[in-house]
Amino acid sequence: MSAASSMTLDQDDLEDKATIPDGPTYDPMQVSLETSEHPQHISSLRKWLAVVIISSSALCVTCSSSVALFTEESVSKEFGVSHIVTILAISLFIEGLGLGPLLVGPLSEVYGRNIVYRVSYSLFFMCAFPVAFAPNVYVYLIFRFVMGFCGAAFLSVAGGSVSDLFSDDTVANPMALYTISPFIGPVLGPLISGLINQNLYWRWTFRFQAMWIFSQLIALYLLVPETYVPVLLKRKAYRMRISTGNPAYWAPLDKQDKHLMHAIAVSCYKPFQLMIFDRMALLLNLWTSLILGILYLAFQAFPIIFQRGHGFSMRATGMTFLGIGLGMVLSISSQPYWNKLFRREAAKHGGEAPPETRLIMGQLGGILVPIGLFWLAFTTYPGIHWIVPIIGSVPFGAGIYFVFTSTFTYLVTAYRPIAASAMAANSAMRSSFAAVFPLFAGAMYDKLGTVGATALLAGLTTVMAPLPFIFHRIGPRLRKNSRFTIS
Structure with a gap:
């Protein structure tokens, strides 16, 4: 049973009585969920089906961010704008993804996960049409930003659904599936975009995207249950009041003095307060932001390397991103090893491993990312076979998974009292980097060449690579002195 479902009334509240005019007096009665009603006790098939749908919805959202890549040239010609303006279709979408969690996070804690999913994804679907049928570049770019903002729920709220459905002992594998989905999405986008734009009109890219979004929306409505325990308790209390005629049944959410606008205001300033006053959170956010920025920069760099340097077609260039995707898939296959490592560390510390244990995975990722980038940098010459730089992108993709999984889990466990704000801070910063880098x-x-530019990026990630090693060693001391973390 969650902490929210075990909340009790204050002593003063217990002395109050719920009354009906000219009727009997009732003792307040708090409802609780039966074991069979708890989301962690529904069948494994339904839980995994929900996780797959939530994860594929997140993949669809992030795929939409990069699917505009190979439409840029056609959009530029049709609307009579420069190439840099068409790149904004990706940048504005990502910026919307970064800002959206500041709103949908508080909403999900008041109204539950499902209503946020359904409303945000419905709006996400509706906004796909103005993009696909945009009469001018202004409509095109504005609704790309709005699409990103509406789809942000699956980068902030969805992780909560996964943790609602599974216990701490069994959540690692489903959380790993969800974690990798938003990072496979941007890699899949250029592949889809290249295949479509090789032979079809650019608007078909977004028409196809709208069809995919619609299928995900139907699945969300039909197959994903509400999992947020406080909302389930509130609904049960309402049913009990209606069925019994007794107004004294209540749930903790009924008694909380929720001011939605205040919650939204807190969610807007708390992440920035964390980054200003906690250097450990700031540096980890900067690390992940740099890496995500480089990933999105690759959407502009790979066409330069492979189309201009190796004479690839649009479709073939889209397929060059499969190396990054392969690295991510290979890295997630190592999750059983990490699960065993974390269990062993937990056994050494009385059943609960310190948060710094999560940074061990980040240490490997911190090494793999610059290795992949340096490999890619020095094999971009046209005289070197094209498969060599693609192979070099495999460790880069694997490192991305290790870095983000490590950092996310560390932020959530180390900053548990304000975990939502810690993740919102990370989301806002990394989305800003990803929006600007392309x-x-x-x-x-053009200025540095493919070797110099890629090597510069590799050098920056090398400078940041020691962070997980440093924080693994001194993290407990830093947490002890921080007002935001658990000691």
């Missing part, structure tokens, strides 16, 4: 990619590669 805008200067072309100029940087």
Whole structure:
């Protein structure tokens, strides 16, 4: 049973009585969930089906961010704008993804997960049409931003659904599936975009995307149950009041003095307060932001490397991103090893491993990312076979998974009292980096060349690589002195 479902009334509240005018007096009665009613006790098939749908919805959202890549040239010609303006279709979408969690996080804690999923994904679907049928570049870019904002629920709220459905002992594998989905999405986007735009009109890219979004929306409505325990308790209390005629049944959410606007205001300033006053959170956020920025910069760099350097077609260039995707898939296959490692560390510390244990995975990721980038940098010459730089992107993709999984789990466990704000801070910063990096990619590669530009990025990740090693060693001391973390 969750902590929310075991909340009790204050002593003063217990002395109050619920009354009906000219009728009997009732003792307040708090409802609780039966074991069979708890989301962790529904069948494994239904739980995994829900996780797969939530994860594929997150994949669809992030795929939408990069699917605009190979539409840029056609959009530029049709609307009479420069190439840098068309890149904004990706940048604005990502910025919407970063800002959306500041709103949907508080909403999910008041109204539950499902209503947020359904409303946000319905709006996400509706906004796909103005993009696909945009009469001018202004409508096109505005609704790309709104699409990102609406789809953000699956980068902030969805992780809560996964943890609602599974106990701490069994959540690692479903959480790993959910964690990798938003990072496979951007890699899948250029592949889909290249296949469509090789032979079809650019608007078909977004028409196809709308059809995919619609299928996900139907699955969300039909197959994903509400999992947020406080909302389930509130609904049960309402049913009990209606069926018995007794108004004294209550749930903890009924008694909480929820001010939605205040919650939204807190969710907006708390993440930035955390980054200003806690250097450990700031540096970890900066690390993940740099890596995500490089991933999105690659959407502009790979066409330069493979289309211009190796003469690839649009479709073939889209397929070059499969190396990054393969690295991510290979890395998630190592999850059983990490689960065993975390259990062993937990046994050494009385059943609960310190948060710094999670950074061990980040240490491997911190090494793999610069290795992959340096490999890619020095094999981009046209005289070197094209498969060599693609192989070099495999450790880069694997490192991305290890870095993000490690950092996310560390932020949630180390900053448990304000875990939502810690994740919102990370989301806002990394989305800002990912939005900006593609805008200067072309100029940087023209100025420095494919070797110099990629090596510069590899050097920056090398500078940041020691962070998980440092925080693994001194993290407990830093947490002890921080007002935001658990000691």
